[in-house]
Amino acid sequence: MSNNKVVLYIAMSLDGYIAKPDGSVDWLYDIEGDGGDNGYSKFYNTVGTVVMGRLTYEEVLALADEFPYAERPCYVLSRSQQVEAPHVTFTNEPLETLIPGLRDQSKGDVWLVGGGQLVQAFLEKKLLDEVCIAMIPKVLGEGIPLFPEGTVPSSFRLIGMEQMGQIVSLSYEVLQ
Amino acid sequence: MSNNKVVLYIAMSLDGYIAKPDGSVDWLYDIEGDGGDNGYSKFYNTVGTVVMGRLTYEEVLALADEFPYAERPCYVLSRSQQVEAPHVTFTNEPLETLIPGLRDQSKGDVWLVGGGQLVQAFLEKKLLDEVCIAMIPKVLGEGIPLFPEGTVPSSFRLIGMEQMGQIVSLSYEVLQ
Numbered sequence: 448m449s450n451n452k453v454v455l456y457i458a459m460s461l462d463g464y465i466a467k468p469d470g471s472v473d474w475l476y477d478i479e480g481d482g483g484d485n486g487y488s489k490f491y492n493t494v495g496t497v498v499m500g501r502l503t504y505e506e507v508l509a510l511a512d513e514f515p516y517a518e519r520p521c522y523v524l525s526r527s528q529q530v531e532a533p534h535v536t537f538t539n540e541p542l543e544t545l546i547p548g549l550r551d552q553s554k555g556d557v558w559l560v561g562g563g564q565l566v567q568a569f570l571e572k573k574l575l576d577e578v579c580i581a582m583i584p585k586v587l588g589e590g591i592p593l594f595p596e597g598t599v600p601s602s603f604r605l606i607g608m609e610q611m612g613q614i615v616s617l618s619y620e621v622l623q
Numbered sequence: 624m625s626n627n628k629v630v631l632y633i634a635m636s637l638d639g640y641i642a643k644p645d646g647s648v649d650w651l652y653d654i655e656g657d658g659g660d661n662g663y664s665k666f667y668n669t670v671g672t673v674v675m676g677r678l679t680y681e682e683v684l685a686l687a688d689e690f691p692y693a694e695r696p697c698y699v700l701s702r703s704q705q706v707e708a709p710h711v712t713f714t715n716e717p718l719e720t721l722i723p724g725l726r727d728q729s730k731g732d733v734w735l736v737g738g739g740q741l742v743q744a745f746l747e748k749k750l751l752d753e754v755c756i757a758m759i760p761k762v763l764g765e766g767i768p769l770f771p772e773g774t775v776p777s778s779f780r781l782i783g784m785e786q787m788g789q790i791v792s793l794s795y796e797v798l799q
Contacts, residue, residue: 461756461779461795462770463639570762580637582758584779584795586746586770594638594762603637603760605789613781615793619637619760 451550452576453557455566456490457593458614460583464590465561470506478583481611485581494519495555498546501525503561504535522549524565546574563595571599575621578603582615627726628752629733631742632666633769634790636759640766641737646682654759657787661757670695671731674722677701679737680711698725700741722750739771746797747775754779755794757787 458475459465466472497516499507504523507515514521514534521535522545529537538545546569550557559569569575580593603619610616634651635641642648673692675683680699683691690697690710697711698721705713714721722745726733735745745751756769779795786792 461754462768462774578637582793584781586774586777586779588770588774588776589772592638594764596765598638598762598764600764601762603762605760605786605791608784608786608791610781610784615781615784615791617758617791 449551449553451495451553451556453546453550453559453569453574454494454577454579455559455561455569455575456579457561458581458583459593460585460587460590462586462588463592463594464587465563465593466506466591467587468589468591470502470509470591472506472510474585474587475583478585478614479612480614485611485614486609486616490579491558493556494558495553496549496557497521497560498549498557498565499523499560500562500565501528501537503565507560520549520553542568542572542574546572561593563592566593567595567598570601570621573621573623577606577618577620579607579616579618581611582617584613625727625729627671627729627732629722629726629735629745629750630670630753630755631735631737631745631751632755633737634757634759635769636761636763636766638762638764639768639770640763641739641769642682642767643763644765644767646678646685646767648682648686650761650763651759654761654790655788656790661787661790662785662792666755667734669732670734671729672725672733673697673736674725674733674741675699675736676738676741677704677713679741683736696725696729718744718748718750722748737769739768742769743771743774746777749797749799751797753782753794753796755783755792758791758793760789 517534602622607618693710778798783794
């Protein structure tokens with residue numbers, strides 16, 4: 448057993464979306480932050496392992512010139528596709544064994560990058576320890592929800608809040 | 624012209640719901656707050672006029688032994704029903720004339736109590752000045768959304784944040 452946690456760290460619109468319907472996150476970029484990286488480096492330094500769903504992985508690839516998590520073990524969770532790709536390991540191992548295994552081996556916390564389907568599955572299987580949401584002061588009106596309808600009812604305990612310009616970061620422990 | 628504002632002041636789950644599917648808000652009551660009324664009296668003292676939709680009105684009636692806004696002018700907005708009821712005035716006047724009129728006459732701010740359909744209409748018609756959301760540390764999984772899908776995309780400016788126990792109150796100016 449390690450002391451590592453599994454942490455969802457993500458930005459969300461006020462109406463609960465993490466991306467526009469096409470997966471894009473361009474609406475994040477004109478928000479006035481703290482003038483720096485809005486706490487990202489500080490968080491990323493605590494991360495030992497990165498996990499994300501396939502759609503999120505594809506959005507990350509589309510956004511960045513270089514894969515941004517290349518220097519961390521990074522797992523792409525996909526039921527259907529198991530491909531070879533640089534910097535990442537595709538896996539369809541069941542979450543119940545995969546995530547505790549990664550958490551124990553990891554040299555730091557396990558970051559769940561997204562998206563909504565994985566969040567739902569992690570909450571249902573009680574695999575999520577903390578949720579850190581950057582509240583973006585916008586209503587999108589449509590998009591990909593962080594907590595899709597049908598997510599298992601869950602309670603959280605507030606463990607931190609921080610203002611970064613127009614962004615408010617809310618940190619919660621997931622109560623099991 | 625008055626200096627009164629039209630303010631949405633409401634509690635929302637982390638997944639964006641203001642009530643369970645049946646309209647109930649019992650999930651609000653076991654949250655640890657600030658030990659007092661979580662800023663409600665302070666807010667209510669700024670309110671001159673109360674407006675809400677018919678479904679919200681019916682939920683308020685179902686919840687309270689006494690109508691909680693009896694000492695303020697209170698308008699229930701309903702397209703279909705125009706009934707006589709104690710403490711409130713039903714109206715189907717178009718929002719575009721009703722709300723500016725109420726704002727100008729009001730002895731204080733106009734409080735939009737809810738629900739989601741009115742929020743959508745107020746944002747679309749640019750009738751909302753401020754949004755004050757009490758973030759409740761729960762995921763409900765289903766319910767009545769504060770910002771239903773199809774709400775007009777909107778941007779806000781953070782004007783305040785406050786922790787009240789497990790609740791975080793976020794206040795925004797609506798950018799027009």
